[in-house]
Amino acid sequence: MKPLIGISCCVKAFGIFATPNHAASDTYVRAALGPVGGIPVLLPAAGEALAPQILPRLDGLILTGSRSNVCPEHYEGPPHAEGTPEDHDRDATTLPLIRAAIAAGLPLLAICRGFQELNVALGGSLDQRIQDLPGRIDHSTPVDQQLPRLRVAKAHDVRLAPGSLVAQLAGGTEVAVNSLHNQGIARLAPRLVAEGWAPDGTVEAVRVKDAPGFAYGIQWHPEYDWERDVVSRALFERFGAAAAAWAARRHLLPQAAE
Numbered sequence: 001m002k003p004l005i006g007i008s009c010c011v012k013a014f015g016i017f018a019t020p021n022h023a024a025s026d027t028y029v030r031a032a033l034g035p036v037g038g039i040p041v042l043l044p045a046a047g048e049a050l051a052p053q054i055l056p057r058l059d060g061l062i063l064t065g066s067r068s069n070v071c072p073e074h075y076e077g078p079p080h081a082e083g084t085p086e087d088h089d090r091d092a093t094t095l096p097l098i099r100a101a102i103a104a105g106l107p108l109l110a111i112c113r114g115f116q117e118l119n120v121a122l123g124g125s126l127d128q129r130i131q132d133l134p135g136r137i138d139h140s141t142p143v144d145q146q147l148p149r150l151r152v153a154k155a156h157d158v159r160l161a162p163g164s165l166v167a168q169l170a171g172g173t174e175v176a177v178n179s180l181h182n183q184g185i186a187r188l189a190p191r192l193v194a195e196g197w198a199p200d201g202t203v204e205a206v207r208v209k210d211a212p213g214f215a216y217g218i219q220w221h222p223e224y225d226w227e228r229d230v231v232s233r234a235l236f237e238r239f240g241a242a243a244a245a246w247a248a249r250r251h252l253l254p255q256a257a258e
């Protein structure tokens with residue numbers, strides 16, 4: 001049995017009536033079907049009631065990227081600038097989902113917005129426009145340049161902690177990554193260990209301290225280039241191996257009464 005991989009959705013307006021839909025990029029579905037080796041299960045932004053009902057049925061969880069941003073109320077930050085996209089329903093779903101998944105030891109891979117959610121869910125905070133901070137580079141991809149090539153282009157290097165997961169996968173302590181974000185980690189959550197940094201010091205990779213299983217977050221987007229980038233592919237494969245092991249255990253254990 002292939003592992004079931006939960007993929008977080010955003011609420012997005014579609015069609016002439018701007019009808020709210022729960023959506024995730026095809027890139028995450030293809031990564032789940034490809035290098036992860038699982039079956040993707042889209043998780044609607046249905047609020048905190050989702051976690052206890054869905055987590056026992058999953059073998060891994062991917063927290064996806066999004067142009068929307070974690071609401072500052074979740075980390076006691078200042079209100080966003082006018083026009084900054086938010087997704088309250090997603091926040092209300094993913095923050096408790098992350099905490100429950102980590103408590104259960106479910107394999108978890110947090111990407112970009114998901115990386116930021118991981119930090120906030122565990123008590124950290126965010127800078128809302130890092131490009132405005134002294135000494136920091138612009139990590140964003142301007143909306144008018146949403147060209148596919150920018151999603152796979154390498155924007156900057158990431159220095160990796162020796163022996164860290166990505167360093168093991170990269171076979172060294174540096175990796176080149178794409179970059180599509182305005183926000184970033186300000187206060188690192190107590191349970192997170194930073195394992196990768198951009199040249200301007202922006203935290204780009206974290207692991208969950210004392211996590212019983214695979215629990216990592218990255219600020220970049222491996223789902224865009226795993227077909228060409230060996231480290232991106234290896235990261236999904238390592239996550240997939242953890243999910244497959246979880247699935248094997250789950251099928252061996254008697255199912256809890258539902």
Ligand SMILES: N[C@@H](CCC(=O)NCCCC(=O)O)C(=O)O
Pocket residue numbers: 064065066067068069111112113114151180181182183184
């Ligand atoms: N909104 C946050 C997180 C950025 C993020 O997840 N970007 C992915 C965008 C998807 C795309 O444009 O392909 C931030 O700006 O930091």
